[in-house]
Amino acid sequence: MQDNNKVKEYDALVIGAGIAGGEAALNLANVGNRVLLIDKDLTVGGKMIMLSKVFPTLDCSACITTPKVSEIARHSLITTLTSTEASDIVQKDNGTFEALITTQPRYVHIEDCTGCQLCEEACPVNVEDEYQYGLVGRKAAFIPFSIASPRAAAIDIENCTLCGACERACPTNCIDFTQTVEKFMIECKTVIVATGFQLFDPTLIPRYGYGRFKNVITSMQMERQLAPTRPFNTVLRPSDGKIPDNIAYVLCTGSRDKTVGTPICSQVCCMYSTKQAQLLMGALPMADITLYFLHIRAFGKGFNEFYAQAQSMGVEYVKGKVAKITEKEDGNLILRYEDISTGKVTETEHDMVVLSVGILPNQGITGLFKNRKLELDQFNYISQSNPLESPATTSIKGVFVAGVASAPMDIPDSILSAGAASSEAANYIRQLSVKQVEV
Amino acid sequence: MKSKIGVYICHCGGNISDYVDVNKVRESVKEIQGVEISIDTMFACADSSQKQIAEDIANKKLDALVVASCSPKLHYPTFSAVAERGGLNKYNYVHANIREQVSWAHSDNKEGATEKAIKVVKSAIARVKESVPLEPIEVKAQKSIAVLGAGVAGMRAAKELADLGIQVYLIEREHFVGGRISQLDFLCGADITGKELVTQLYEKIHKHPNVTLFTGAEVIEKGGSIGNFKVKVKITPRYIKDECNPEQLQKAIDVCPVEVEDDFNFNITKRKAIYRNYDSEYPHFPTIDSKNCTRCGECEKVCSSIDFTQKEEIIDLTVGSILAATGFDPYQPKENEFGWGIENVVTLPQFRRIINMCDNKLIYKGKEIKDIAYIYCVGSRQVEGDNKYCSRYCCTATLYTSILTHKKYKGIHSFHFNRGIRTYGKQEVIYDEASRLGDIFLQSYEYDPPVVTKVNGKTNVKIEDLLTGGKEIEVNADLVVLVTGMEPRNDCSIGDVLKIPKGRDRFYNEIHMKLRPVETVIDGVTIAGACQGPKNIMESMNSALSAAAKSYSIVNKGELALEPIIAKVDKDTCVWCGKCAEACPFDAITKVNANGKEIAEINASVCKGCGMCLPVCESDSIDMDGFTNTEIESMINVLAEN
Missing domain, CATH: 3.50.50.60 (FAD/NAD(P)-binding domain)
Incomplete structure (x- = not known):
C-alpha cells in the first residue's frame, strides 16, 4: 500500500521490488525491521510477475508471485513506493545511511483509484504497451496490467495530450494533473540493492533481423504470449496473425558473445526456452519446435530432468550457432547455421523465430552512492567483496546485494541470494544497535 | 450452520476458465441455501481481488467463505488470511481446488470438467456450512537452534545465527569440522584454499559465546515440534583429553602400528588409527578411530593425553528450530x-x-x-x-x-x-x-x-x-x-530421524523449488547447502544464510501460534484400546486416568492433525478439529448426489 504519511527513519532501504527485493524486504520485516521498499516502475513484482510459467515446476508464475506481492503490500512494517528512486546515498560515520528519495508523479491518487478502468476507455491516445513488450497497444491513461500492485491507473504524461477525457470519466476524481515530483530524505541503517537486470537488445545483432523481420520476436514477447495475462489468448505470429506451426529458438542471443560485449552465460535462457517449448507443445499440439543451441545449461535442481522431458515430448535440439536469418516473401524465415552434429552448413525454414535474449546488468547503480564507491566487477555486475563467505557483501559496509544485480541467476538462486542479503542486513542492523561499527 | 456464505470462483487467467465454464459454475451455486453471494474473478489471488473479498465479508456480513481456485498448497494460506482480514475466523474458510484437480486434469473434456467443478464447489459449500471457528494454539519457542553439520554451510549458518543472539548447537558427526571443503586445496576463482576457508569460519565460531560445538556427535532422535524440538544427541568419544600435549600426540601418531586407508585422501594414502587429517585441522587435536584401533596401548606409553576411559554420551537438547546442512558424498x-x-x-x-x-x-x-x-x-x-x-x-x-x-x-x-x-x-x-x-x-x-x-x-x-x-x-x-x-549422503539416517522428504534425485526436498528453497514440510526444519541438491560454495553459503534467516524468524519472537487442526477424544465414549496410540506417528497419544476410567489423551502441541488415529478407533471416539466427521460427511453427501 502506498503510504503518504512518510516516516523518515527506516531500518532498511531496499532498492528494487522484484522477487529478490521483495523476498529480502519480507525477511527483514518478519523479524521486526522497518523497511522502505522502492521501485522505479509503476508496480512491484519485477520481471517475474510478467512470466508465463516457471521451470522446472511449470507453476503459473503470476499465481506464485501474487501472494508474495500481496504479503509485501499488506505488511505493517513495509512501506512500498512505486515510481520511486533513491539517490545521493551517504554513509555517515556511525555506519548508518541517508538517502534522497524521489517519487515521480503518477497523476493518480493511488489510494482513491478503484481500478475501474473507465479512464482507459475514455483516453483517446494509443501507444505501444511496454508491459506486453510491444505486442499490443495501451492508452496513455492505463493500468499497467491486471495483477499489477498497486492495481491503480497511471498517466503516461509523455504521450498524454492533456485532453482531460480521463478526468471527466473518473468516478472517484482520483486523477490529478497537478501532482509534481516529490523529494524527501530518509535515514536508514542498511541498504539492499536488488536492482535486477535488463534484457539484451537484439537489434544489436542486425543479422538476426529483429525489428526488420516481423516474425522474429524476443523470448520475453513469447513469454507474454504464453502468460495467463496474455494479449491474444493464443500464440500468433506478428506479420499476418497466423498461428505458427514451426517455431525456432535462437539461444545465446546476446550471451556468450564477445562481439556484443557479453562474454558470459546468462544462466536462464536454456531453461526458459526449454520451458516455452514445452508450453508451446501444449498450446499448439501440431507445431514443431526447434532449439538452436551451443550447450544446454540444464544445471539446477530438476533442470536436467526437465530438459530430458522436453526431448521426449519431441522438442528438437540442434547444436549449432545461427549465423544469419533471412526473410522470405511470405514472412517465413531461413536460418543459416552450422549443424555441429553433421559438420555441415545448413539452412532451415521456420515460420516464426524466437530470440532467446540474454540478461544484462542494470546501469547507473554506482551513481546512487555519494561518499562511498560501490564497486562493479568486470562484467558491470555489483562486485561481491567476499563471495565465498558472505556472498551478499559489497564494497560498502552495510550495503548488500540481492538477486541478479550481482550475477545472472534464476528465481530460486535469487531467493537464496535475497535470503543471504537479508540475513546479513539484519545482523548489520543489530551490530549498529549494540556497538559502534567501523566503516 | 453458516448461512451467509461468500463464494468466489477464480478464472486463474485462463488456467481454469479455458476448460471450466466459470459462469456456469457461479450460476449453479448461487441459489444454494446459505450462499449470500457468488462471484467470479480473473485472479482471486491478486491484491485487488483480495481486498474486494475482505471488503465483501465486512460489508455484507458474511459468516463463511469459499474460494474455488488452485491447489490449497499454493493459496490456502492466502485466502484464510483474507478471511481473517475481513473479520472471519479463518477456519470458516474452505478452499476448493478446481485447477490441479479439475481444469488441468480434464483439459480434454470441458463439459465434464465444468460438471466436476460444480460438484467440487458444492461440496466445499456443504463443508463450510458445518465449519466451526477455532483458535490457534500458542506455544513458547526456544531461542535456540540446532545446526546439523559443521561443513562450511553449517558453520556459516551457525555464525550468522549466533551473531543474531541465538543459542546455537552445532552438531558434527565427524571428529573434525570443515566437511568436504576441508579436502580442497584450491578453490575456483578464489585466492584462498578450502582449508583456509574452513579455518576462517572455525575461528569465528569456536570462541563465540553463543555457539556450542559437538564433534563426533549425531542426532539420533527427534521429538516435540516447531518451537520446542527435543533432540537426543549421541556423542562418541575422541579418546583424547581436552588438555593435550601436541608434541606427545605427534609421537603417539608416529608409534601407532595400525595403518588403514585414508578416506580423507580418497584412499590414495594411508593413515594411522590415531590421526588427524591435516596439520591445521580443527578442533586442533587428533582422534582415535575406534573401529581400527587394536588397543595395543603403544600410544598411551608416549602420550599422557590419551584416555581410553572416555565413554559414549547421550545428551538432550531443546531447540526452537533445526537447520540441516549435512552435505553430500562424491x-x-x-x-x-x-x-x-x-x-x-x-x-x-x-x-x-x-x-x-x-x-x-x-x-x-x-x-x-x-x-x-x-x-x-x-x-x-x-x-x-x-x-x-x-x-x-x-x-x-x-x-x-x-x-x-x-x-x-x-x-x-x-x-x-x-x-x-x-x-x-x-x-x-x-x-x-x-x-x-x-x-x-x-x-x-x-x-x-x-x-x-x-x-x-x-x-x-x-x-x-x-x-x-x-x-x-x-x-x-x-x-x-x-x-x-x-x-546425497550414503548415510542419510539423519533425514529419516527428522522425517525430511526426499525428491526423485534422493536429495532432501524443499517446500517449493522456486520460492521456498530452504524450508521443508516439517515445520521448523530448514535445509541448507548440498543436502538439498548439488551446489558450489557460494551457492551453499547463500542457501545457508537463507536457511538461517528462516530459522531465525521462527524463534526470534520467543512465541509461536500453531495450527489448531488436531485430533480430539470424546472422554465419554473412549474405552482405551490403545490402537490410536499405536497408529500415531508422532507419539502424541498417551493413556490417562480420567475419573477412574482409562482413556486416550492427545498432546495438542505434538499432534500434527494427520488423522491416522481416526479410522482405527473402534468406538468412533476421535474427531478432528477443522476436518470433523460432520464436515466430511456433508461433502460426501453432495459428491454422491446424482
Whole structure:
C-alpha cells in the first residue's frame, strides 16, 4: 500500500521490488525491521510477475508471485513506493545511511483509484504497451496490467495530450494533473540493492533481423504470449496473425558473445526456452519446435530432468550457432547455421523465430552512492567483496546485494541470494544497535 | 450452520476458465441455501481481488467463505488470511481446488470438467456450512537452534545465527569440522584454499559465546515440534583429553602400528588409527578411530593425553528450530564404469588430492603424468542408472583443475570428454581460459559414452565425437580422471530421524523449488547447502544464510501460534484400546486416568492433525478439529448426489 504519511527513519532501504527485493524486504520485516521498499516502475513484482510459467515446476508464475506481492503490500512494517528512486546515498560515520528519495508523479491518487478502468476507455491516445513488450497497444491513461500492485491507473504524461477525457470519466476524481515530483530524505541503517537486470537488445545483432523481420520476436514477447495475462489468448505470429506451426529458438542471443560485449552465460535462457517449448507443445499440439543451441545449461535442481522431458515430448535440439536469418516473401524465415552434429552448413525454414535474449546488468547503480564507491566487477555486475563467505557483501559496509544485480541467476538462486542479503542486513542492523561499527 | 456464505470462483487467467465454464459454475451455486453471494474473478489471488473479498465479508456480513481456485498448497494460506482480514475466523474458510484437480486434469473434456467443478464447489459449500471457528494454539519457542553439520554451510549458518543472539548447537558427526571443503586445496576463482576457508569460519565460531560445538556427535532422535524440538544427541568419544600435549600426540601418531586407508585422501594414502587429517585441522587435536584401533596401548606409553576411559554420551537438547546442512558424498564409480579399476583411472576428488601432493612434477604411482583425459558426467546425467540430475559444480571444477595443472606443471595435455560444458553464468570465463590454454574438447553422443580400455600398458579412451560430425577419436592417456558428481549422503539416517522428504534425485526436498528453497514440510526444519541438491560454495553459503534467516524468524519472537487442526477424544465414549496410540506417528497419544476410567489423551502441541488415529478407533471416539466427521460427511453427501 502506498503510504503518504512518510516516516523518515527506516531500518532498511531496499532498492528494487522484484522477487529478490521483495523476498529480502519480507525477511527483514518478519523479524521486526522497518523497511522502505522502492521501485522505479509503476508496480512491484519485477520481471517475474510478467512470466508465463516457471521451470522446472511449470507453476503459473503470476499465481506464485501474487501472494508474495500481496504479503509485501499488506505488511505493517513495509512501506512500498512505486515510481520511486533513491539517490545521493551517504554513509555517515556511525555506519548508518541517508538517502534522497524521489517519487515521480503518477497523476493518480493511488489510494482513491478503484481500478475501474473507465479512464482507459475514455483516453483517446494509443501507444505501444511496454508491459506486453510491444505486442499490443495501451492508452496513455492505463493500468499497467491486471495483477499489477498497486492495481491503480497511471498517466503516461509523455504521450498524454492533456485532453482531460480521463478526468471527466473518473468516478472517484482520483486523477490529478497537478501532482509534481516529490523529494524527501530518509535515514536508514542498511541498504539492499536488488536492482535486477535488463534484457539484451537484439537489434544489436542486425543479422538476426529483429525489428526488420516481423516474425522474429524476443523470448520475453513469447513469454507474454504464453502468460495467463496474455494479449491474444493464443500464440500468433506478428506479420499476418497466423498461428505458427514451426517455431525456432535462437539461444545465446546476446550471451556468450564477445562481439556484443557479453562474454558470459546468462544462466536462464536454456531453461526458459526449454520451458516455452514445452508450453508451446501444449498450446499448439501440431507445431514443431526447434532449439538452436551451443550447450544446454540444464544445471539446477530438476533442470536436467526437465530438459530430458522436453526431448521426449519431441522438442528438437540442434547444436549449432545461427549465423544469419533471412526473410522470405511470405514472412517465413531461413536460418543459416552450422549443424555441429553433421559438420555441415545448413539452412532451415521456420515460420516464426524466437530470440532467446540474454540478461544484462542494470546501469547507473554506482551513481546512487555519494561518499562511498560501490564497486562493479568486470562484467558491470555489483562486485561481491567476499563471495565465498558472505556472498551478499559489497564494497560498502552495510550495503548488500540481492538477486541478479550481482550475477545472472534464476528465481530460486535469487531467493537464496535475497535470503543471504537479508540475513546479513539484519545482523548489520543489530551490530549498529549494540556497538559502534567501523566503516 | 453458516448461512451467509461468500463464494468466489477464480478464472486463474485462463488456467481454469479455458476448460471450466466459470459462469456456469457461479450460476449453479448461487441459489444454494446459505450462499449470500457468488462471484467470479480473473485472479482471486491478486491484491485487488483480495481486498474486494475482505471488503465483501465486512460489508455484507458474511459468516463463511469459499474460494474455488488452485491447489490449497499454493493459496490456502492466502485466502484464510483474507478471511481473517475481513473479520472471519479463518477456519470458516474452505478452499476448493478446481485447477490441479479439475481444469488441468480434464483439459480434454470441458463439459465434464465444468460438471466436476460444480460438484467440487458444492461440496466445499456443504463443508463450510458445518465449519466451526477455532483458535490457534500458542506455544513458547526456544531461542535456540540446532545446526546439523559443521561443513562450511553449517558453520556459516551457525555464525550468522549466533551473531543474531541465538543459542546455537552445532552438531558434527565427524571428529573434525570443515566437511568436504576441508579436502580442497584450491578453490575456483578464489585466492584462498578450502582449508583456509574452513579455518576462517572455525575461528569465528569456536570462541563465540553463543555457539556450542559437538564433534563426533549425531542426532539420533527427534521429538516435540516447531518451537520446542527435543533432540537426543549421541556423542562418541575422541579418546583424547581436552588438555593435550601436541608434541606427545605427534609421537603417539608416529608409534601407532595400525595403518588403514585414508578416506580423507580418497584412499590414495594411508593413515594411522590415531590421526588427524591435516596439520591445521580443527578442533586442533587428533582422534582415535575406534573401529581400527587394536588397543595395543603403544600410544598411551608416549602420550599422557590419551584416555581410553572416555565413554559414549547421550545428551538432550531443546531447540526452537533445526537447520540441516549435512552435505553430500562424491559419487563412487562402479567396477569397470569408464575403466574404474584400471590403475591409472582416478576420480576428480582423488586427482585434486594428487595435485596437492605433487609440487614440480605430476607423478602418480611412480609415473610422470603428461596426457590427462577427463571423462565428465560420471554418476550424473546417467543414461543407465538412477542419477538423472546434473551435479552442477563439476564442469567448472574440472576446467579449473585443468588450468591449474597447466600453471603448476610443464607439458600437460588435457582432453575433455564431455557432454556439453555447463559453465553457467560468469564461470564461462573458466571455459574460455581452458580453451585458450589449448585444452581439447570432445563430446560424446547422448547414448554413446566414451570407452576406456587398457591396451599395451596405455589407457585408451575412445569416443565417437559429436563436435567433428561423428568421427571416432582415440586418446592414449597417462591418467584418466573420472569427473564424479555429487550424491546425497550414503548415510542419510539423519533425514529419516527428522522425517525430511526426499525428491526423485534422493536429495532432501524443499517446500517449493522456486520460492521456498530452504524450508521443508516439517515445520521448523530448514535445509541448507548440498543436502538439498548439488551446489558450489557460494551457492551453499547463500542457501545457508537463507536457511538461517528462516530459522531465525521462527524463534526470534520467543512465541509461536500453531495450527489448531488436531485430533480430539470424546472422554465419554473412549474405552482405551490403545490402537490410536499405536497408529500415531508422532507419539502424541498417551493413556490417562480420567475419573477412574482409562482413556486416550492427545498432546495438542505434538499432534500434527494427520488423522491416522481416526479410522482405527473402534468406538468412533476421535474427531478432528477443522476436518470433523460432520464436515466430511456433508461433502460426501453432495459428491454422491446424482
